[in-house]
Amino acid sequence: QKEVEQNSGPLSVPEGAIASLNCTYSDRGSQSFFWYRQYSGKSPELIMSIYSNGDKEDGRFTAQLNKASQYVSLLIRDSQPSDSATYLCAVASGSARQLTFGSGTQLTVLP
Amino acid sequence: EADIYQTPRYLVIGTGKKITLECSQTMGHDKMYWYQQDPGMELHLIHYSYGVNSTEKGDLSSESTVSRIRTEHFPLTLESARPSHTSQYLCASSGQGGSPLHFGNGTRLTVT
Numbered sequence: 001q002k003e004v005e006q007n008s009g010p011l012s013v014p015e016g017a018i019a020s021l022n023c024t025y026s027d028r029g030s031q032s033f034f035w036y037r038q039y040s041g042k043s044p045e046l047i048m049s050i051y052s053n054g055d056k057e058d059g060r061f062t063a064q065l066n067k068a069s070q071y072v073s074l075l076i077r078d079s080q081p082s083d084s085a086t087y088l089c090a091v092a093s094g095s096a097r098q099l100t101f102g103s104g105t106q107l108t109v110l111p
Numbered sequence: 112e113a114d115i116y117q118t119p120r121y122l123v124i125g126t127g128k129k130i131t132l133e134c135s136q137t138m139g140h141d142k143m144y145w146y147q148q149d150p151g152m153e154l155h156l157i158h159y160s161y162g163v164n165s166t167e168k169g170d171l172s173s174e175s176t177v178s179r180i181r182t183e184h185f186p187l188t189l190e191s192a193r194p195s196h197t198s199q200y201l202c203a204s205s206g207q208g209g210s211p212l213h214f215g216n217g218t219r220l221t222v223t
Contacts, residue, residue, distance in 0.1 A: 032209030043201050043214040044154070051209070088154070092209035099205075099212055103153045 003027060004091050006102035014110050019076040021105050023089030032092035033065055033072045037085045044088055079109040114138055117202050117215035124192055125223055132187045132218045134202030143185040146201040147171060160185055192222040
């Protein structure tokens with residue numbers, strides 16, 4: 001079992017819909033959770049950080065963390081074609097020495 | 112905005128050449144990383160450093176080497192490039208504790 005698993009894509013949603021991206025992790029001691037967006041051929045860009053249980057909203061993005069169930073999700077409201085990218089979930093272990101990345105979910109927003 | 116710089120952005124080089132990919136950050140971060148990523152594929156950690164004179168190999172075995180003589184500088188060297196080294200190389204840094212990684216723009220290496 002991988003340490004950080006993301007729902008296998010690719011995921012396609014129509015423009016204006018809500019895109020839901022999920023991530024589970026195996027280390028119960030994990031403390032920090034991040035979502036990165038990576039456009040094709042570009043480097044990953046940090047879009048959300050979340051450290052405590054519950055929801056964190058930033059514009060059209062909402063990160064949700066449930067440490068008891070060991071999952072973190074990202075919701076993108078009012079999806080736009082410019083949101084089409086690969087989304088990477090990253091988790092910092094309890095020792096916080098390194099981030100572990102999931103394999104990514106490719107999202108396509110159809111106009 | 113994160114200040115981490117990689118040069119060159121693109122490099123095409125012949126087999127057998129020695130190359131150094133540069134990475135510098137101005138944030139004073141102790142932790143720095145090198146990732147390798149092929150198109151459409153996962154990120155693979157190949158080297159990391161938690162401070163000056165500290166370097167470790169990552170999860171993916173790599174023929175490259177790194178050095179960390181100054182906090183802000185973390186170059187990656189290939190002594191003899193081969194076509195199998197063709198890939199994108201991403202440098203990143205992070206601050207204390209569970210801070211996020213900040214990535215540079217990457218170097219796309221092609222070995223012919």
